[in-house]
Amino acid sequence: MRWRKKGPSGVVSAPLDTRTQDKARADGLASVRENRLRTYEPGGNVSRFLDLLEKRISRSLAVSMTACVHCGLCAESCHYFLARPDDPTMTPVWKADQIRKIFKRHVDWTGRIVPWWIKAGSLRGDEDLNRLKNIVFGSCSACRRCTYNCPMGVDTGLLVRFTRGLLTELGIVPEGVFNVSRDQWETGNQMAVSEKDYLETLEWMRDEVRTELGDDSVDIPVDRAGADILYTINPREIKFDPRSIAHAAKIFHVVGASWTLPKWGWDQTNFGLFSGDDRLGAFVARNVYEAAERLGVKRIVISECGHGYRSTRWEGYTWAGYDQRLPTESVVVTLKRYLEAGRIEVDPARNADPVTFHDSCNIARSGDLVEEPREVLGRVCSDFREMHPNRRENFCCTGGGGLLSMAEYRPLRLEAAKTKAEQLRATGAKLVCTMCHNCIDGLNDVIKHYKLPMRVVQVLELVSNALVLPGAKAK
Amino acid sequence: MPTIEVDGKMIEVNEEGFLSHPEEWTEEIARLLAKAEEGLDELTAEHWAVVKFIRGYYLEKSLAPMVRRMCQATGFPLMKIYDLFPSGPAKGACKVAGLPKPDGCV
Amino acid sequence: MSDTLRILENEVQIAALAFMAVVYTVRLAWLFRFRMGRERTFPAGREAAGAGYSLMNIAMPGAMESTRKRPGFYAQFVVFHLGVAAAIAGTFIIPYAPALFEVRPVMRAFQAVIAAAFFVGLSRLVRRLGNPVLREVSSPDDYFSLILLMLWFAAAALAVPNRPDKGEWPLILYFGLTAFFLVYVPFSKICHYLYYPFTRYYLGRALGHRGALPPKGKTGAAAGRPGESRA
Numbered sequence: 001m002r003w004r005k006k007g008p009s010g011v012v013s014a015p016l017d018t019r020t021q022d023k024a025r026a027d028g029l030a031s032v033r034e035n036r037l038r039t040y041e042p043g044g045n046v047s048r049f050l051d052l053l054e055k056r057i058s059r060s061l062a063v064s065m066t067a068c069v070h071c072g073l074c075a076e077s078c079h080y081f082l083a084r085p086d087d088p089t090m091t092p093v094w095k096a097d098q099i100r101k102i103f104k105r106h107v108d109w110t111g112r113i114v115p116w117w118i119k120a121g122s123l124r125g126d127e128d129l130n131r132l133k134n135i136v137f138g139s140c141s142a143c144r145r146c147t148y149n150c151p152m153g154v155d156t157g158l159l160v161r162f163t164r165g166l167l168t169e170l171g172i173v174p175e176g177v178f179n180v181s182r183d184q185w186e187t188g189n190q191m192a193v194s195e196k197d198y199l200e201t202l203e204w205m206r207d208e209v210r211t212e213l214g215d216d217s218v219d220i221p222v223d224r225a226g227a228d229i230l231y232t233i234n235p236r237e238i239k240f241d242p243r244s245i246a247h248a249a250k251i252f253h254v255v256g257a258s259w260t261l262p263k264w265g266w267d268q269t270n271f272g273l274f275s276g277d278d279r280l281g282a283f284v285a286r287n288v289y290e291a292a293e294r295l296g297v298k299r300i301v302i303s304e305c306g307h308g309y310r311s312t313r314w315e316g317y318t319w320a321g322y323d324q325r326l327p328t329e330s331v332v333v334t335l336k337r338y339l340e341a342g343r344i345e346v347d348p349a350r351n352a353d354p355v356t357f358h359d360s361c362n363i364a365r366s367g368d369l370v371e372e373p374r375e376v377l378g379r380v381c382s383d384f385r386e387m388h389p390n391r392r393e394n395f396c397c398t399g400g401g402g403l404l405s406m407a408e409y410r411p412l413r414l415e416a417a418k419t420k421a422e423q424l425r426a427t428g429a430k431l432v433c434t435m436c437h438n439c440i441d442g443l444n445d446v447i448k449h450y451k452l453p454m455r456v457v458q459v460l461e462l463v464s465n466a467l468v469l470p471g472a473k474a475k
Numbered sequence: 476m477p478t479i480e481v482d483g484k485m486i487e488v489n490e491e492g493f494l495s496h497p498e499e500w501t502e503e504i505a506r507l508l509a510k511a512e513e514g515l516d517e518l519t520a521e522h523w524a525v526v527k528f529i530r531g532y533y534l535e536k537s538l539a540p541m542v543r544r545m546c547q548a549t550g551f552p553l554m555k556i557y558d559l560f561p562s563g564p565a566k567g568a569c570k571v572a573g574l575p576k577p578d579g580c581v
Numbered sequence: 582m583s584d585t586l587r588i589l590e591n592e593v594q595i596a597a598l599a600f601m602a603v604v605y606t607v608r609l610a611w612l613f614r615f616r617m618g619r620e621r622t623f624p625a626g627r628e629a630a631g632a633g634y635s636l637m638n639i640a641m642p643g644a645m646e647s648t649r650k651r652p653g654f655y656a657q658f659v660v661f662h663l664g665v666a667a668a669i670a671g672t673f674i675i676p677y678a679p680a681l682f683e684v685r686p687v688m689r690a691f692q693a694v695i696a697a698a699f700f701v702g703l704s705r706l707v708r709r710l711g712n713p714v715l716r717e718v719s720s721p722d723d724y725f726s727l728i729l730l731m732l733w734f735a736a737a738a739l740a741v742p743n744r745p746d747k748g749e750w751p752l753i754l755y756f757g758l759t760a761f762f763l764v765y766v767p768f769s770k771i772c773h774y775l776y777y778p779f780t781r782y783y784l785g786r787a788l789g790h791r792g793a794l795p796p797k798g799k800t801g802a803a804a805g806r807p808g809e810s811r812a
Contacts (some may be wrong), residue, residue, distance in 0.1 A: 059615035060783035066612075067776035070723050072715050073647040073654075079712075088717035097718055109611075110722075112767045118770070119720035140522040149647035152637060152773060153780035191577075193541075201543050202639035208552070239577075240542055240565045243553060310608075314791060317621040324622045368625035370794030392796060393646050408577060444562070 165276025285316025399442020500573030631789015664698020
């Protein structure tokens with residue numbers, strides 16, 4: 001019998017840093033005053049946690065708590081464990097057990113009477129809650145790859161989100177999570193972009209596209225009532241890289257689409273997905289749905305973003321208690337439709353570099369789009385290569401679950417990115433295409449850290465590159 | 476806190492390579508950060524135009540400027556900013572200008 | 582056959598089964614106390630198809646990377662649970678249809694499956710003790726359930742020839758342990774088979790609604806090799 005020893009735990013010991021929370025309280029921010037955005041207060045947190053646990057847990061999560069048989073098959077599906085194979089604290093089963101044992105002790109049966117028999121356990125104080133924070137925020141990107149590999153169907157990815165939600169309610173969160181939540185509550189978008197900056201950036205991109213196409217009729221409409229399409233974007237596109245807005249504007253112009261962005265409710269991203277806060281999730285999603293209603297559009301189109309797609313297309317309707325009325329789709333699906341209908345012409349030779357595609361967790365595992373981006377890429381690239389594994393079995397970019405906003409967990413996530421780096425390297429591709437802004441940054445970090453000779457691109461960019469403008473065919 | 480050593484000097488940075496103490500920034504540090512983090516062996520006048528604008532904006536408003544402002548102030552198109560700083564305006568230029576890491580999933 | 586054995590094979594089993602049925606009913610009532618949300622979005626797939634695919638997971642080792650990469654592990658799972666089925670069947674056959682075990686090949690087949698399951702159990706115990714991940718997460722219940730199950734398989738393999746005249750102890754052990762399990766299982770991880778339909782149904786239904794299951798297009802091994810170009 002081989003007796004293997006376990007190695008040291010990679011769980012990060014980050015203390016709870018409430019400086020920005022204290023400032024938010026001191027500044028009297030509306031979301032704090034109105035108790036929408038929760039802040040940390042010492043005392044009584046464990047009992048509040050247990051109370052929330054029992055009240056909030058859904059039937060499907062309760063059965064995920066009870067159904068685990070400790071078979072360990074999930075271990076090798078997790079990129080954290082694959083990079084640290086001597087560290088049991090990186091396995092989904094161990095991570096889930098940290099909340100499961102509390103459920104078993106306080107909500108379940110056997111655990112209340114003989115807790116040690118089934119390894120039920122409790123929380124002693126805020127230090128234990130902080131440790132739990134470091135595990136569910138710092139050692140997991142909630143990618144749900146483990147969920148897909150569990151013979152019992154235990155949804156560890158969703159259990160992690162659930163636990164995050166409990167901690168968020170108590171303000172026991174990484175500083176980055178609080179900051180972004182605060183910004184999204186206060187300004188309606190994740191990066192505290194002001195309306196002025198938003199509108200000016202759109203005008204700027206409109207001017208850039210006008211120059212590029214030599215056509216002054218190009219427009220990026222805002223709040224145009226009765227348009228067919230409501231286009232919603234990621235604040236990153238305004239704050240840091242508006243090129244994707246220009247790409248979309250160009251394509252919509254060539255197609256002659258009737259589209260608009262809303263003045264308010266343009267942020268399709270949703271930090272409530274990452275923080276586990278359904279209330280924030282509802283607020284942000286509802287902004288989009290109500291904008292669509294207000295403007296009387298026929299369809300909501302979501303720019304490329306993984307968690308934004310999942311939040312706005314799927315979970316947001318549930319959080320907001322809002323029955324879906326309008327088709328809600330990813331811009332990649334819109335592009336696919338245009339390509340199939342011949343409304344835009346493309347020349348794949350313009351994207352000659354070998355391209356591979358990275359499936360975003362929130363789109364492929366928690367959503368429906370797997371073949372659609374491939375069909376688009378097949379038309380606009382001349383050398384497309386699959387990475388392996390791919391589609392629903394692809395590995396997380398390692399930047400998911402909001403990890404990009406949590407600097408303290410970065411070294412661990414880059415270590416966990418080893419599998420992703422190997423996957424990318426094995427394709428021999430120069431470009432890796434993804435439909436998610438988070439994945440862009442996650443993959444960029446991996447590329448830089450592992451020194452891969454690759455660049456990250458989005459589908460919109462590749463389609464825009466390959467676009468053959470009407471009348472330009474003679475060139 | 477990790478430090479990076481470039482050309483024999485040690486500067487303290489956070490896990491993502493942003494300056495831990497923005498007030499410590501000097502032009503020399505900018506050069507070191509550019510070399511260590513962006514792989515830029517030297518900073519041209521164009522680089523400095525961007526960096527100095529960002530630094531000035533930050534000192535005045537305690538915020539990172541939007542990339543649009545950077546383009547307006549320097550007269551460079553967006554593509555140029557990416558050419559100068561491969562990691563982009565937030566992770567590249569702002570980092571070299573000694574700003575703390577911007578919030579958000581970036 | 583002694584009176585003790587006869588009562589053990591009949592009344593005691595029925596009492597234990599009744600107890601288990603009652604506890605299971607209460608357990609399910611407890612589970613259904615937790616609320617379930619409803620979908621509000623247009624589906625991208627069929628919920629029923631997703632749920633069906635998910636429930637069939639037990640019979641599709643190629644569907645999950647974890648079982649696809651470990652076919653031996655999956656084979657062990659099949660043998661182990663066939664052994665469980667056989668051993669349970671035995672507790673009904675011996676008191677109520679003993680003629681079946683008088684057919685020698687049938688009785689030997691049962692013995693073989695149950696004995697194989699015993700050895701799988703042994704292999705799993707070694708794994709649970711030797712693998713640091715399992716050591717870290719396993720509770721006393723995990724070990725106890727496995728060891729006791731192995732004991733039960735051993736007793737069953739010896740009891741299945743059904744010769745009380747040659748010594749009643751294997752039968753007493755077999756039926757005694759069965760009764761014990763019927764009472765113990767609802768409080769242990771062993772009742773995972775009760776939860777399986779629910780976890781798989783809920784997961785499958787949600788993912789079916791979202792068009793994520795059953796997988797469309799190519800999956801698994803067919804989904805491409807590294808560097809495979811579609812130029």
